[in-house]
Amino acid sequence: MSCEIHLIAAARPNFMKVAPLYHALAAQSWCTPRIVHTGQHYDANMSDAFFRDLRLPQPHFHLEVGSGSHAEQTAGVMVAYEKICNQHRPDWTVVVGDVNSTAACAMVAAKMWIPVVHLEAGLRSRDRRMPEEINRLVTDAISDVFWTPSVDADENLVSEGVASERIDRVGNIMIDSYEMMRPQIEAEAGPAKFDLPAGGYAVVTLHRPSNVDQPEVLGDLVRQLLEISRRLPLIFAVHPRTRKKLDEFKLWSELSAARGIHLTEPLGYIEFMALVRSANAVITDSGGVQEESTYLGIPCLTLRENTERPVTVLQGSNRLVKPRELADSIGLVLNGQWPRGSRPAGWDGRTAERCVAALKRRQEQRLTIKRAE
Structure with a gap:
């Protein structure tokens, strides 16, 4: 039986992170990815255009939450996503980034005992005045698996008590999106x-x-x-x-x-x-x-x-x-006095591949445990 995976998307950065992961998962025979668009940031120019550019299908589920205060958005997403999970319970919920929908869907899945994967886990600004920092902390406190983009993210999680075996450093999936769309980007007039x-x-x-x-x-x-x-x-x-x-x-x-x-x-x-x-x-x-x-x-x-x-x-x-x-x-x-820097390790356009391999391994471990029970 195919493993069903919910990919949560809410805002521009989410769409870009979900796209390469969706395409990589859709190419697998062992799983079925489903896109859940919460509608947190809905604007035709900021949502539909990104789905079109990134060759994503229409969302399998659209929560249509819309704008509102942080509390209104979080509550609205939780209520709507809980209904989806009751009707179409996934084997895994993958949340991305640090928007309100990320924390909201993670809380719903965690309370329903649906394993939560956080893509782009472990990032910290140390500034709790930022709503995104609160969302990152909440999400990482209740996630089961942590997909990190860099060494500092691993270190943050370990210092907060996360067991290292729950962390997969997969790299930066934003770069996958860029490389996936590079031919179209370079062909654009700009x-x-x-x-x-x-x-x-x-x-x-x-x-x-x-x-x-x-x-x-x-x-x-x-x-x-x-x-x-x-x-x-x-x-x-x-x-x-x-x-x-x-x-x-x-x-x-x-x-x-x-x-x-x-x-x-x-x-x-x-x-x-x-x-x-x-x-x-x-x-x-x-x-x-x-x-x-x-x-x-x-x-x-x-x-x-x-x-x-x-x-x-x-x-x-x-x-x-x-x-x-x-x-x-x-x-x-x-004046040419700005540093150009270098690319961090794992920022190579192959993060989605590593995510798929990591999730397949963990799904196989879950099935082995279930059979043993």
């Missing part, structure tokens, strides 16, 4: 769509509350971006949350009037990575973009006080930058 040359611009993404929810902070960032745009053109993919705040704080018109700033709606994965791969630098507060830029050796200026991906700073091309230092930091990039 900066030419904005009449810009390769290496002659920076990509900007901002969405975290700490950067966009306060008028003085967002105002300072806008002023920094305006200053940078006089020296280096910027392509700013504007998140819906950020657009709302730019309008609310009356900053949108100033940005849109700047000749050196190209504003665009959220982009599909292929379009976005075509821009990133040819960029001079990336300015972001995203988690995944820190990894992609490190893999590509592109200077990444992360507008955060901390990162749950320290390997991108210690080994890669990423650095944490304060908003007021942004323009000066771009100056270092333009």
Whole structure:
């Protein structure tokens, strides 16, 4: 009988992590993967486009939770996913990343004695003001198997009391997505769509509350971006949350009037990575973009006080930058003084293969134990 596996997806990074794993599992005869789309971040440009670009089928289950407070989303996902598990109980639930849906589905599965695998386990920012950090801690506290991307993640889990035999260091599955889509990414026009040359611009993404929810902070960032745009053109993919705040704080018109700033709606994965791969630098507060830029050796200026991906700073091309230092930091990039870094081990496009092998081994162990009982 085929082993049924639920893959939980809720937001852009989830889709990219689920895609290579789904394709690798779907090619196996011993299991049947099912995509559970919680609908936590639903926007046609931020959801459907990624499914299309990553060649994913329509979700097998769509919880349609929608937006809301952290409590509303978490509760809504738990109620909806519990119903799915009651009707279509999986053999494994694989949760990815650190969004509300990750913790919510992990809690549902754990309470129903469904084994939980956490893909991208063990990452820590040490900042509990970040909702994502709470989700990471909760998920790792109740997971059964931990798929980690790097040595520091293993060390975090062991220090928290996780037995090493429950940890599989599989590498970075974000890189699998990039390599899977590389031909389409390289065929995309990229900066030419904005009449810009390769290496002659920076990509900007901002969405975290700490950067966009306060008028003085967002105002300072806008002023920094305006200053940078006089020296280096910027392509700013504007998140819906950020657009709302730019309008609310009356900053949108100033940005849109700047000749050196190209504003665009959220982009599909292929379009976005075509821009990133040819960029001079990336300015972001995203988690995944820190990894992609490190893999590509592109200077990444992360507008955060901390990162749950320290390997991108210690080994890669990423650095944490304060908003007021942004323009000066771009100056270092333009002067060739920014480190290019190197690729961490296991960031090689073969993470999904290792995940499949690890899960098959653990499923066989479960069946052996059941037969012995």
